[in-house]
Amino acid sequence: MSQRLKNKAKQQILALRRLSGDPILLLTIVAILASLVLFILYPLFEVLITSFRDDMGRWSTAPFERFFTSQHERSALRNSLLLGVATAIAGSAVGFLFAFTITRTSVPFKKALNTIAIVPIVSPPFIGAMAIIMLFGRNGLISYQLLGIRNLNIYGFWGLMFAQVLTFFPVAYITLKGVLESISPTLEDAAMDLGGSRWKVFRRVTLPLTFPGIASAMLVLFIETLSDFGNPLILAGSRFPVLSVQAYLQITGMYNLPRGAALAVVLLIPSITAFFIQKYWVSRKQYVTITGKPTSSSIKLVSRPVQWILFGLCLFVAGIILLVYATILWAAFARVWGHDMTTLTLRHFQYVFGVGFSAVRDTLIIAGVSTPIAGILGMVIAFLVVRKRFPGRQFMDFTSMLSFAVPGTVIGIGYILAFNKPPLILTGTFAILALNFIFRYIPVGIQSGIAILRQVDPSIEEAAIDLGADARTSFRRITLPLMLPAFFSGLTFAFVRAMTAISAAIFLVSANWNLMTVQIMAQVESGRFGAASAFSVVLVAIILVAMMIIRLILTKGFSGYKGKLLQV
Amino acid sequence: MSVRLEAIHKYFSDPDQPDNRVTAVEDMTLEIQEGEMVTFLGPSGCGKTTTLRIVSGFEAPNSGTVWIGGKEVSHLPPNKRDTSMVFQSYAIFPHLSVGQNIGFGPELRGMNKKQIKDAVMEVMEVMNLTDLYHRSPDQLSGGQQQRVALARAVINRPKVLLFDEPLSNLDAKLREQMRLEIRRIQKTFGITSIYVTHDQSEAMTVSDRIVVMDKGRVMQVGTPFEIYSRPANYFVADFIGRVNFIPCTVVGATDGALNVQYQGGIGDAGSAEGSFSAGDSALTVVRPESLRLAKTEAGGPKGLLSGVVEKQVYIGATVEYEIVVPGVETPIQAVTFNPVEEGFIETGSSVEIDFGMKAAHLIPVQ
Numbered sequence: 001m002s003q004r005l006k007n008k009a010k011q012q013i014l015a016l017r018r019l020s021g022d023p024i025l026l027l028t029i030v031a032i033l034a035s036l037v038l039f040i041l042y043p044l045f046e047v048l049i050t051s052f053r054d055d056m057g058r059w060s061t062a063p064f065e066r067f068f069t070s071q072h073e074r075s076a077l078r079n080s081l082l083l084g085v086a087t088a089i090a091g092s093a094v095g096f097l098f099a100f101t102i103t104r105t106s107v108p109f110k111k112a113l114n115t116i117a118i119v120p121i122v123s124p125p126f127i128g129a130m131a132i133i134m135l136f137g138r139n140g141l142i143s144y145q146l147l148g149i150r151n152l153n154i155y156g157f158w159g160l161m162f163a164q165v166l167t168f169f170p171v172a173y174i175t176l177k178g179v180l181e182s183i184s185p186t187l188e189d190a191a192m193d194l195g196g197s198r199w200k201v202f203r204r205v206t207l208p209l210t211f212p213g214i215a216s217a218m219l220v221l222f223i224e225t226l227s228d229f230g231n232p233l234i235l236a237g238s239r240f241p242v243l244s245v246q247a248y249l250q251i252t253g254m255y256n257l258p259r260g261a262a263l264a265v266v267l268l269i270p271s272i273t274a275f276f277i278q279k280y281w282v283s284r285k286q287y288v289t290i291t292g293k294p295t296s297s298s299i300k301l302v303s304r305p306v307q308w309i310l311f312g313l314c315l316f317v318a319g320i321i322l323l324v325y326a327t328i329l330w331a332a333f334a335r336v337w338g339h340d341m342t343t344l345t346l347r348h349f350q351y352v353f354g355v356g357f358s359a360v361r362d363t364l365i366i367a368g369v370s371t372p373i374a375g376i377l378g379m380v381i382a383f384l385v386v387r388k389r390f391p392g393r394q395f396m397d398f399t400s401m402l403s404f405a406v407p408g409t410v411i412g413i414g415y416i417l418a419f420n421k422p423p424l425i426l427t428g429t430f431a432i433l434a435l436n437f438i439f440r441y442i443p444v445g446i447q448s449g450i451a452i453l454r455q456v457d458p459s460i461e462e463a464a465i466d467l468g469a470d471a472r473t474s475f476r477r478i479t480l481p482l483m484l485p486a487f488f489s490g491l492t493f494a495f496v497r498a499m500t501a502i503s504a505a506i507f508l509v510s511a512n513w514n515l516m517t518v519q520i521m522a523q524v525e526s527g528r529f530g531a532a533s534a535f536s537v538v539l540v541a542i543i544l545v546a547m548m549i550i551r552l553i554l555t556k557g558f559s560g561y562k563g564k565l566l567q568v
Numbered sequence: 569m570s571v572r573l574e575a576i577h578k579y580f581s582d583p584d585q586p587d588n589r590v591t592a593v594e595d596m597t598l599e600i601q602e603g604e605m606v607t608f609l610g611p612s613g614c615g616k617t618t619t620l621r622i623v624s625g626f627e628a629p630n631s632g633t634v635w636i637g638g639k640e641v642s643h644l645p646p647n648k649r650d651t652s653m654v655f656q657s658y659a660i661f662p663h664l665s666v667g668q669n670i671g672f673g674p675e676l677r678g679m680n681k682k683q684i685k686d687a688v689m690e691v692m693e694v695m696n697l698t699d700l701y702h703r704s705p706d707q708l709s710g711g712q713q714q715r716v717a718l719a720r721a722v723i724n725r726p727k728v729l730l731f732d733e734p735l736s737n738l739d740a741k742l743r744e745q746m747r748l749e750i751r752r753i754q755k756t757f758g759i760t761s762i763y764v765t766h767d768q769s770e771a772m773t774v775s776d777r778i779v780v781m782d783k784g785r786v787m788q789v790g791t792p793f794e795i796y797s798r799p800a801n802y803f804v805a806d807f808i809g810r811v812n813f814i815p816c817t818v819v820g821a822t823d824g825a826l827n828v829q830y831q832g833g834i835g836d837a838g839s840a841e842g843s844f845s846a847g848d849s850a851l852t853v854v855r856p857e858s859l860r861l862a863k864t865e866a867g868g869p870k871g872l873l874s875g876v877v878e879k880q881v882y883i884g885a886t887v888e889y890e891i892v893v894p895g896v897e898t899p900i901q902a903v904t905f906n907p908v909e910e911g912f913i914e915t916g917s918s919v920e921i922d923f924g925m926k927a928a929h930l931i932p933v934q
């Protein structure tokens with residue numbers, strides 16, 4: 001055992017010695033490790049430390065004792081978990097419905113269904129909650145205007161779950177679509193050839209092969225739901241407390257940092273657990289041998305009647321999504337939602353581009369700065385993790401992926417705790433928002449970067465070095481261009497997330513630097529749905545335009561690339 | 569430039585089990601002359617690639633030194649060594665055109681556009697690649713990709729060219745054509761080359777000298793003729809081509825040949841590995857094509873060995889025999905030529921086996 005340790009140590013020292021021959025590489029590694037510690041671990045550590053203080057700042061377990069004695073906070077935990085599980089199951093089911101219908105049947109309008117299922121991702125993550133209130137609230141279009149019901153109870157579990165399923169099922173959809181596409185339909189054809197009935201083939205072949213994907217989608221949805229902040233802030237109310245909102249209220253409402261921190265820790269535990277299960281158990285069970293684009297898609301798996309039932313269900317969900325967006329669009333132009341809806345006006349947009357414009361500008365600047373940095377950083381980290389051997393490599397891999405698992409609320413609290421005191425005072429600045437976005441939104445870039453690099457023969461980079469390129473030149477000229485598809489998908493993700501972020505950002509905005517999402521939230525809270533909707537419309541428009549530009553750069557600017565490279 | 573490897577040792581340890589060291593190269597000392605083409609030949613996992621990567625600088629040896637052109641380069645990273653590698657997978661940059669691929673090296677050296685283009689054109693000319701300048705790599709055939717990889721490697725006029733099984737992805741016919749091509753290019757540019765392969769005929773045809781390796785150790789270094797006809801030990805004899813090992817006893821020596829007692833009589837061995845004195849047991853290495861066969865006739869002459877044909881296979885140009893000889897463990901393999909005129913020996917017949925002095929090579933019993 002000690003021999004083993006000695007050996008390990010020896011290897012690390014050897015690796016270090018080799019690195020010292022390449023100062024730039026060494027410097028890059030050290031800088032990245034240091035910033036991961038500073039901007040991911042240190043804030044979490046601060047949350048943990050603070051949760052063990054009493055009101056006077058002394059060591060104490062009081063915040064946690066309070067947690068166990070407070071009926072309210074205990075029910076917040078129960079509600080959060082309940083919602084998490086329910087949304088994970090329902091969201092994955094809807095995601096599977098869409099993924100299966102689109103990949104395994106021959107129904108019409110697949111393209112449209114696909115687009116509709118993805119739209120919620122590029123919107124503020126609480127658009128569902130807004131729409132519910134606008135449709136079913138006190139002055140709701142459907143509840144009051146059409147049906148005359150004044151006090152339909154939409155606040156609480158069901159309303160919230162509806163909003164969250166709407167917000168998060170696209171994540172499950174994308175995951176499961178990828179999984180289903182990678183299962184060669186010939187497997188199903190073969191099973192059917194052997195005499196299996198359709199239902200049996202589905203149950204014995206398709207479902208088992210998809211199962212790891214489903215489990216993974218559920219865990220991701222569970223994590224997302226737990227950390228969701230926007231929907232519950234609007235819909236939970238005081239009778240249905242959830243952890244993320246309670247933590248926020250403790251901090252911004254009561255200025256009780258230890259209790260807020262303690263709630264954050266409680267929130268962190270199930271998220272991290274789910275993350276570990278996802279990363280170290282479920283992802284291992286993924287069937288790697290079944291990757292590869294299908295040659296021809298099997299559409300025999302589903303009988304005609306079943307196919308139309310699935311189609312009907314998809315249309316139903318798509319209809320709801322369209323209704324939500326139509327509502328937002330209408331509200332953006334209606335004079336006063338709920339009272340004077342037929343007079344159309346541009347005044348909400350005038351507001352957005354007038355008084356509200358600083359938030360638009362701030363959001364664009366922050367997203368514009370943090371996105372490319374996150375994109376490049378993601379590629380560099382992916383490269384280091386896959387191609388280099390150095391002490392701290394696994395630590396880098398793990399830490400950079402951690403922000404998948406840490407709820408935004410927790411990281412937001414961590415940032416205000418960590419960066420409102422020396423050595424680094426950042427609260428109220430541009431930097432705190434940008435840094436938060438950069439380090440929270442690198443994982444997707446890293447993941448796709450790693451996936452691509454694993455497919456690139458290392459000797460391609462060695463060939464460059466062999467011809468005389470140093471490490472930097474080879475990365476810039478060979479590796480990075482090969483990673484471009486990953487780079488752009490990382491960019492897109494980081495940009496969309498930066499534009500739609502709320503849960504951490506709401507702690508970090510200030511008078512100088514504000515964000516559109518926070519503005520929208522504020523408008524909703526004060527009942528000004530017109531302005532909130534106009535903001536949302538502008539936000540979605542910006543994201544769509546940005547995505548179009550990125551796609552344009554990718555297809556026009558890099559037309560020299562082979563199509564197959566871009567599809568990875 | 570000459571290449572010298574001195575007392576190279578290289579171990580790998582499994583990251584999961586650092587206690588289990590894998591020996592990749594053990595105590596390798598080797599000198600390669602300027603302009604020479606040397607082949608590393610050996611079974612899979614014997615350390616050929618590793619040695620090549622040590623020369624190019626991608627692996628650092630645990631001990632020992634590497635010299636190129638009389639200068640020690642052990643401490644230099646691969647981009648500072650004047651070596652060029654042709655990779656088994658070609659490693660062509662997929663996002664660059666053929667011309668850009670080949671011009672990558674000159675570009676790194678800071679040549680201007682015109683110079684780069686001229687240099688690329690010149691090399692492409694030599695390689696018969698002229699029309700492919702703007703092609704993208706995935707529109708090339710296997711042989712063309714191979715040529716592009718080679719062109720990219722030689723354009724910088726490296727001091728040493730390294731080939732790691734460059735032809736293993738090509739079909740048999742193209743392989744034969746390309747190995748002649750490689751040899752031609754290597755001679756044209758006069759670049760010292762190390763060539764890794766586990767295809768014997770490839771090694772025999774392209775190399776000035778062959779280094780036979782096994783389990784990280786050098787088993788023999790010699791010209792293709794030496795390796796084939798005077799193997800240094802059992803491993804080399806067995807690894808290269810088909811071979812017979814015949815147990816025998818040394819009885820004496822006359823005029824530069826050893827007199828050896830076989831089952832059927834005394835014969836001469838023209839060469840030997842190591843020294844033998846009368847009474848020593850030894851193995852005679854003799855190739856199937858060196859054996860002469862004759863049907864046993866009552867009262868007729870006896871061969872050095874006598875046996876019974878167990879198997880006879882007609883190939884066309886040749887006939888292959890397996891002959892059971894008492895006292896020799898595995899059946900003796902023999903090949904005869906020109907079956908049309910010389911005829912066959914039927915299975916089950918008794919035969920007399922003879923071979924000449926030059927064909928018999930003695931090695932110690934292992």
Ligand SMILES: Nc1ncnc2c1ncn2[C@@H]1O[C@H](COP(=O)(O)OP(=O)(O)OP(=O)(O)O)[C@@H](O)[C@H]1O
Nearest residue numbers: 580590591592611612613614615616617618619766
């Ligand atoms: N990076 C590595 N880590 C651990 N072991 C290695 C590594 N590279 C090579 N080895 C081991 O070192 C030994 C020699 O490998 P090498 O690649 O040099 O063989 P080779 O002669 O090129 O074989 P082949 O003909 O199959 O290419 C093998 O046992 C191999 O498993």
Ligand SMILES: [Mg+2]
Nearest residue numbers: 616617618732
């Ligand atoms: Mg090899």
